[in-house]
Amino acid sequence: MAEEIKMAEGVKCACEAAIVGLYACAGGSNVGQMANKVAVDLTKKGKGKIMCTVGIGGNVPGILKSTEGTDEIVAIDGCPLVCAKKSLELAGFTVDKSIVITEMGMKKDGKLDLEEAEVNEVMAKVESVLGI
Numbered sequence: 001m002a003e004e005i006k007m008a009e010g011v012k013c014a015c016e017a018a019i020v021g022l023y024a025c026a027g028g029s030n031v032g033q034m035a036n037k038v039a040v041d042l043t044k045k046g047k048g049k050i051m052c053t054v055g056i057g058g059n060v061p062g063i064l065k066s067t068e069g070t071d072e073i074v075a076i077d078g079c080p081l082v083c084a085k086k087s088l089e090l091a092g093f094t095v096d097k098s099i100v101i102t103e104m105g106m107k108k109d110g111k112l113d114l115e116e117a118e119v120n121e122v123m124a125k126v127e128s129v130l131g132i
Contacts (some may be wrong), residue, residue: 020048021070031078
């Protein structure tokens with residue numbers, strides 16, 4: 001039983017601090033879903049780590065602490081409302097880089113499905129902006 005407790009104590013949150021924290025919008029539109037997809041794909045490529053944006057707005061202590069431990073904060077928003085960026089700033093964080101998907105030529109609509117060609121095009125633009 002003592003071993004089980006030690007193992008449980010060693011379990012870490014999946015959103016612990018990363019060098020580059022990626023905070024994405026995941027709004028109810030194609031561009032919101034694209035912002036989230038970009039953050040997921042950048043994480044899979046080892047270019048940063050997707051973090052919990054909604055936890056910032058929810059003032060969740062562990063997520064705020066993880067954000068404090070990042071070297072760089074990147075907000076990836078779908079549209080000019082910049083909800084991810086505003087949430088981070090309202091929580092007292094400085095956003096180092098702000099990406100807005102609609103500024104990359106993608107038009108906002110209510111569809112949630114993303115086309116692979118569009119994902120590839122936006123990813124290339126985001127990687128260029130981030131210098132990766």
